[in-house]
Amino acid sequence: MKNIFISSLFYLFLFLPYLNYTNADHTLLHNLNQKKAKSKNEIQGSTSAKxxxxxxxxxxxxxxxxxxxxxxxxxxxxxxxxxxxxxxxxxxxxxxxxxxxxxxxxERGIAMQNLLQERTLSSSGELKQDQNMGKGQMITxxxxxxxxxxxxxxxxxxxxxxxxxxxxxxxxxxxxxxxxxxxxxxxxxxxxxxxxxxxxxxxxxxxxxxxxxxxxxxxxxxxxxxxxxxxxxxxxxxxxxxxxxxxxxxxxxxxxxxxxxxIRENSLLEFKKEGGKKIKKAKKSIVGEVRLSKINNVPVFTKPDGENIIFKLTSKEEVVILGEEGDYYNIMGSGGEGWVKKILIK
Known part of the structure; x- marks a missing residue:
């Protein structure tokens, strides 16, 4: 009986450090599992979820x-x-x-279909011609x-x-x-x-x-x-x-x-000005009339601003008046459509 008691004490002292370690390790493992479970459902990204x-x-x-x-x-x-x-x-x-x-x-969603529909109506001639609707107006x-x-x-x-x-x-x-x-x-x-x-x-x-x-x-x-x-x-x-x-x-x-x-700094951010532009419709008696170039090498521009030249008119070349804006006529000639200064047309 005495030998059994001594043996029990021997094994108790032998495994006591391991028992203490097991309890501490169990507590640590429990805490780690709780932290892991807490962060499991969090989204991580360039900006952490809060x-x-x-x-x-x-x-x-x-x-x-x-x-x-x-x-x-x-x-x-x-x-x-x-x-x-x-x-x-x-x-x-x-x-x-x-x-x-x-x-x-x-707008790139449902209403995009309606935007394209308006442009289709305009290009087919169903809309009024002085509504400032055309290509190159939509913003990227x-x-x-x-x-x-x-x-x-x-x-x-x-x-x-x-x-x-x-x-x-x-x-x-x-x-x-x-x-x-x-x-x-x-x-x-x-x-x-x-x-x-x-x-x-x-x-x-x-x-x-x-x-x-x-x-x-x-x-x-x-x-x-x-x-x-x-x-x-x-x-x-x-x-x-x-x-x-x-x-x-x-x-x-x-x-x-x-x-x-x-940050994108460009003129496209001034979009409100585009819709406010108005094209002045020429007098009814002028639209569709045939006019002549007064001199040779009359420049025809892409816009009524006198900057980009598309082609030039020869002296007395015939053109058809399509409209007017400011000091320019919108004309159609042998070289195509463009804008020319009124004072150079008779």
């Missing part, structure tokens, strides 16, 4: 940075959103961009903005739906439908900005929002600014997504403003 527990405020710019077009969701992406009774986020994002005064938002998009959304399910804490341009093929459709029937308590969003000329992604940002961030309408400047957003302004799920996108967009603006090489 939880929006307060109402986000939209950052605004003093002047326009560049022109921008927002990517429209594909059919399978719309299907994923519809499971949560949410419409396309394009209108939401365009409102955020417009309110920030940082970019000129270009400097950047393309692509949105992505990840929904965190309310009951499981897992990732339920995914939409955006980052998943190729039908992968996005499958990911979106998996969590489509479940409500979510958190939305993680990302935005990628690509240069249209080079195709290079120049900025990316991620953000997150929980149910406590329901005041996103205030971040857009009040309820009047968010009118027409529907589910994104009057449903809990929609407000979660809106708050996340607002935060993510702020990060994109910070990235662009911090790099002067990404």
């Amino acid at each position: 939880d929006t527990t307060k109402t986000p405020t939209l950052e605004k710019c003093k002047k326009k940075i560049a022109t921008l077009a927002v990517v429209e969701p594909q059919d399978y992406e719309m299907l994923a959103l519809s499971q949560y009774s949410l419409p396309s986020p394009t209108s939401l994002i365009r409102l955020i961009v417009q309110q920030s005064n940082c970019f000129i938002v270009l 998009a400097d950047y393309i903005l692509t949105p992505t959304i990840i929904f965190k399910e309310a009951n499981t804490g897992g990732v339920g739906g995914l939409l955006g341009g980052l998943l190729p093929g039908n992968a996005g459709s499958v990911a979106g439908i998996i969590g489509g029937s479940l409500k979510f308590s958190e939305s993680q969003t990302s935005l990628t900005l690509a240069d249209t000329r080079s195709g290079i992604q120049v900025a990316a940002a991620a953000g997150a929002s929980k149910k406590s961030s329901f005041g996103v309408v205030a971040g857009l400047g009040g309820s009047s600014a968010a009118a027409g957003l529907g589910a994104y302004s009057n449903t809990p799920e929609g407000k979660v997504v809106a708050a996340a996108f607002l935060q993510t967009y702020n990060s994109i603006v910070d990235t662009i403003e911090g790099d002067k090489d990404l």
Whole structure:
């Protein structure tokens, strides 16, 4: 009996250090697992995802940075959103961009078909000729903005739906439908900005929002600014997504403003002047009449500005008057169509 007791004490002292190490190691491993689980659902990118527990405020710019077009969701992406009774986020994002005064938002979505229809009507002669509608007027998009959304399910804490341009093929459709029937308590969003000329992604940002961030309408400047957003302004799920996108967009603006090489300074930003131009219609008695060049080598210009010469008229060459603007006639001659000074035509 004495020998058994001594043996027990021997083995107890022998394994005591290992028992202490095992308990400490177990505690450390437990803490590491908790940290790993906590960071598992966080989005990482050029701008790390931050939880929006307060109402986000939209950052605004003093002047326009560049022109921008927002990517429209594909059919399978719309299907994923519809499971949560949410419409396309394009209108939401365009409102955020417009309110920030940082970019000129270009129409490349549903209304693009109507824009092309107007030009078709103009070129076919169905529209009035003095409406200043023609080729070379549409502005190029400097950047393309692509949105992505990840929904965190309310009951499981897992990732339920995914939409955006980052998943190729039908992968996005499958990911979106998996969590489509479940409500979510958190939305993680990302935005990628690509240069249209080079195709290079120049900025990316991620953000997150929980149910406590329901005041996103205030971040857009009040309820009047968010009118027409529907589910994104009057449903809990929609407000979660809106708050996340607002935060993510702020990060994109910070990235662009911090790099002067990404700011596009050009005359295209003066787009308002283009629509205000008016072409003065010539008198009815002049349009369609045949006139003659007074002298030889009369220059014909591309625009009524006297800069770029297309061709020259010979002495007494016949031309047809198409219209007039200022001190110039819009004529059609043997060399084509152009503008010539009135004082050189009789």
